[in-house]
């Protein structure tokens with residue numbers, strides 16, 4: 001039995017990946033503050049295989065015990081750090097204190113704590129993967145996206161260090177590219193210097209479906225696993 005943990009499955013890329021993992025017959029632990037009705041139904045039907053752990057990542061949860069249960073009897077386990085927020089959008093100097101603290105918690109503190117708990121719970125020598133779903137924004141400054149750029153850059157560096165420290169675990173930063181999700185809708189409604197570009201790309205039909213992106217990530221990083 002292969003086991004998977006994933007954050008932020010209520011919608012977008014996380015929902016598409018959750019569906020693939022559940023359909024694949026794996027053990028799945030989903031962490032998030034809410035779940036879709038069909039996800040709750042799946043967990044009710046198969047409570048031993050599909051577990052939903054309710055947590056607001058703005059107040060990062062302690063998940064080591066949940067990971068110990070995930071690893072129990074699994075031949076390998078694979079963590080997908082997917083949940084993130086793009087807001088607040090605005091120039092540095094205009095951000096509110098609470099929004100700033102919240103975005104850092106969701107995008108950076110929570111993934112760091114969750115990866116730490118995952119690696120701590122891993123039985124020695126057991127095959128494992130950690131995917132940090134990042135963004136092109138981690139490596140280029142975008143005006144109005146200071147928090148998103150900085151938290152993705154920080155999350156990437158944390159996972160680069162983890163990869164050096166744990167050479168026997170596959171730890172990868174993954175840029176999924178643009179996807180037609182709630183996050184893109186937020187960008188189309190937001191005020192920042194490059195906003196028109198996001199509206200035009202959407203109107204030209206250039207934004208991929210998250211289900212296609214999920215299939216690509218799954219086949220590239222999650223299919224040829226032990």
Ligand SMILES: NC(=O)c1ccc[n+]([C@@H]2O[C@H](COP(=O)([O-])OP(=O)(O)OC[C@H]3O[C@@H](n4cnc5c(N)ncnc54)[C@H](OP(=O)(O)O)[C@@H]3O)[C@@H](O)[C@H]2O)c1
Pocket residue numbers: 007008009010011012013014031032033034055056057058081082083084085106133134135136175176177178179180181182183184210
């Ligand atoms: N969409 C793009 O174009 C794009 C491009 C590059 C990278 N990415 C990255 O891809 C990943 C998935 O993005 P997406 O487009 O699928 O985003 P999305 O549609 O906005 O979905 C984000 C997911 O994260 C969860 N989440 C947000 N805040 C949370 C919190 N405080 N606690 C728990 N869960 C929380 C959401 O749950 P709720 O329903 O509870 O809010 C939702 O399930 C993200 O890491 C994003 O940065 C996206």
